[in-house]
Amino acid sequence: MKNTFDSPLPDSNGFFGEYGGSFIPPQLQTIMDEITEAYLEIRKDPGFQKELARLYRHYVGRPSPIFHAASLSEKYGADIYLKREDLNHTGAHKINHCLGEALLCKKMGKKKLIAETGAGQHGVALATAAALVGLECDIYMGEVDIAKEHPNVVRMQILGAKVIPATHGRKTLKEAVDAAFEGYMQDPVNQFYAIGSVVGPHPFPMMVRDFQSIVGNEAKEQMQELTGGLPDNIVACVGGGSNAMGIFTAFLDDDSVKLHGVEPAGHGVEKDGDHAATITKGKPGVMHGFKSYMLQDEAGEPQEVYSVASGLDYPSVGPQHSYLKDIDRCNYEHIDDKEAIDAFFELAREEGIIPAIESAHAIAFAIKLAQRGEKGSILINLSGRGDKDIDFVVENYGKDYGITNRM
Ligand SMILES: *Cc1c(COP(=O)(O)O)cnc(C)c1O
Numbered sequence: 001m002k003n004t005f006d007s008p009l010p011d012s013n014g015f016f017g018e019y020g021g022s023f024i025p026p027q028l029q030t031i032m033d034e035i036t037e038a039y040l041e042i043r044k045d046p047g048f049q050k051e052l053a054r055l056y057r058h059y060v061g062r063p064s065p066i067f068h069a070a071s072l073s074e075k076y077g078a079d080i081y082l083k084r085e086d087l088n089h090t091g092a093h094k095i096n097h098c099l100g101e102a103l104l105c106k107k108m109g110k111k112k113l114i115a116e117t118g119a120g121q122h123g124v125a126l127a128t129a130a131a132l133v134g135l136e137c138d139i140y141m142g143e144v145d146i147a148k149e150h151p152n153v154v155r156m157q158i159l160g161a162k163v164i165p166a167t168h169g170r171k172t173l174k175e176a177v178d179a180a181f182e183g184y185m186q187d188p189v190n191q192f193y194a195i196g197s198v199v200g201p202h203p204f205p206m207m208v209r210d211f212q213s214i215v216g217n218e219a220k221e222q223m224q225e226l227t228g229g230l231p232d233n234i235v236a237c238v239g240g241g242s243n244a245m246g247i248f249t250a251f252l253d254d255d256s257v258k259l260h261g262v263e264p265a266g267h268g269v270e271k272d273g274d275h276a277a278t279i280t281k282g283k284p285g286v287m288h289g290f291k292s293y294m295l296q297d298e299a300g301e302p303q304e305v306y307s308v309a310s311g312l313d314y315p316s317v318g319p320q321h322s323y324l325k326d327i328d329r330c331n332y333e334h335i336d337d338k339e340a341i342d343a344f345f346e347l348a349r350e351e352g353i354i355p356a357i358e359s360a361h362a363i364a365f366a367i368k369l370a371q372r373g374e375k376g377s378i379l380i381n382l383s384g385r386g387d388k389d390i391d392f393v394v395e396n397y398g399k400d401y402g403i404t405n406r407m
Contacts, residue, residue, distance in 0.1 A: 060099070
């Protein structure tokens, strides 16, 4: 298999064209430089690669299969395939980069992984990696989210992580980021801030992408085996953009493969605050230490964002996506709440697979592509499973889909 860690971008300062980089206070820059150096060293180390490969295979359950969705294909008239990241241990793609970050943290001699989490998915994946590798773990979470996402809070605690409530402001993700950042600044030497997507200052967009690129590397071989060639289209949802970069990276030089990133349109992209379609509606700007398209108000502050999928709810996007947009290598589309929920039930009822609402955005767009007359094959990155979303979906949409006998 092709070396996972083999890509010409970003440049040595972390830029993908004009995007990315590192816009942070000088004392933090010193720490980021150490992380970059340690990472560049470690990724060439055969011992590290072997250990990560062992965990991917025997702990996560990789390679994840590719499944030909025959009923969907027949119904919509294009060959639709699913890359089954939902079958990974912990139920999504996030474990791929959490394990890489945990191993790096341990190799650097640091004691504790920390992160913020919104719905708790990143927190659970990181707490899992921390337990496995033998590190302490602090997860910062807004008080409102702690009340809402009780099962994930308990999961993190069972795994031995400390869940630290963010109690100021609106007590959700943005405040959790603030609190985690404050916590990090108390002791950046012994702690490692494990960013949850291909965002943040250099080296995180590069590093998280590299750890996720296993997805596309596997998919390329699997599609060749299954179909004798490459897929004509690849579709992935885009929040921060890690599952999308994970499956896109292996195909960036294959011009015949069309790449589609799907952003959340929420209630619709016309009104600010109703969506989180960053590339579709945003402008270049700097936040959270990096430059990218972002949804910003007149003053350059991050806008309110909304999506039915909390994992897609982010006012910026990984800088490599902004670059791929500008050079026209990747097509960015958007799918609203209603279309995503329709696709959630469609996959469940046609294929017997309940997807995460995030992943349902990708499914919805793939169906649209087929309906538009696309005759070639479509490979969807099924980034996660829907167990976490079941109660919410039934409560809010069950009736529309014939689920009436709720107690
Ligand atoms: C977190 C999450 C996402 C969004 O994150 P990306 O970095 O854009 O991949 C998508 N799908 C699932 C299942 C998630 O948990």
